[in-house]
Amino acid sequence: MVKNEPSTTKGEQTREVIYRAALDLFRENGFDAATMQQIADRAKVAKSAAYYYFASKETIIQAYYEAVQSAQEQLCADTFGQSKKLKKRLHAALHSKFDLAQNDRKLLGIVFRYTGEPAHPLSCLGPANHEMRRRSMLIFRDALSVERLPRDLEELLPLALWALQMGLLVLFFYDETPNQQRTRGLADGAIEFTVKMLSLAKLPVLKPIRAKVLDLLRQADLIPELG
Amino acid sequence: MVKNEPSTTKGEQTREVIYRAALDLFRENGFDAATMQQIADRAKVAKSAAYYYFASKETIIQAYYEAVQSAQEQLCADTFGQSKKLKKRLHAALHSKFDLAQNDRKLLGIVFRYTGEPAHPLSCLGPANHEMRRRSMLIFRDALSVERLPRDLEELLPLALWALQMGLLVLFFYDETPNQQRTRGLADGAIEFTVKMLSLAKLPVLKPIRAKVLDLLRQADLIPELG
DNA sequence: AGGGAAAGTTGAACACGGTCAAATAATTAA
């Protein structure tokens, strides 16, 4: 088997069946309580079949997170086509992820396991997720594209907003207020703050400070190449 | 047995033996590779004895993190007694943790497992670690105590610096430069930036903005009661 | 001193994530 372009080969179908069974069970019993045996049973395959398609139980969640990311890109692309208002765009960028994550807060929290373990293949900050980070920052770059920005801010802001989103996402998982209004309000406040600071930060007087910050972050190898 | 004031009872000794054996093995083989059986063997007790003292393997790391926290408090108390220079104090607050964590970056990263799982008993942002967070923020409050600050900044800054420290700590774990110079440089830059912004932020003109931010964070229930 | 409760200790057993070699099905090349 060399070609893998045409979708829904036998294997893809099996993978999908397992994936769905897993998500169902995770939602019913929680991630830890659901066992691979249960998942395989519900998908009507052997346990080892599940491991043929997913390297580990956590990998299934990772796949789900990627699906969420793709859906977010779609949603944002739509909104960005409709409005050129910065505030609205930033709102879409942040809240779209919230909307998609809302019903699976318990599940998606698993993505943050191994955050502190650089060597782990599923570390959300490790090389394995480089592409996911890039895609996430691209959303913010696109959101900002209606604004005429100095070069340095153009490099700085996607990173800053990505970090903001990661932080808010964690808060979101802890937020038990209805509809996670608490975190959503915080996000709105952060957007307001950002937009306000933006007009300030653009002033040429602040150029040296921006340069200092950018240099610092660049030396820490944190500024990404978004292409 | 009701009294538990006098230390080094039989139990405390056993606990210590297990704790040391565990840390040794974690350092030799890594956290995941080291098995509870090995730990028990090295400590010359039954495997279940380890579980009498530690609820889980991760709990041992948690205990270690608490020890690190205590050591940091000690170090900072010393420095704070010696210098009233704000920059020096903030430097001590951040770098003391780095210094203590330096040789066990792989181990301490485990503390961040379950960050995204509010219900998990070991979640580093959950209720179980409320006291640890408080202690960590107290260090920053003490570091700032040489400065005459408006009330709102006094409430805001410990939280902000704690968050900064958490973020930097994660970076620290990923930092492979010698002595983690990269992250340390970033920390120094952040301190410089903070001190500079502080004199600006203190200006009464900015009071309304500070109030807005504080209100936002207070509504999000993020402002701690440090007592 | 002695009896009883609490603290400490143990080995056996369980449950589940993960591995593997072997079997079967699908696909390609000839």
Next chain:
DNA sequence: TTAATTATTTGACCGTGTTCAACTTTCCCT
């Protein structure tokens, strides 16, 4: 069509974290 190759599937097995009921030791109270 057939043989070789690759993709998929399987059941048996393993290692390890965790639990538990029973046993032993320690300590307190009278």
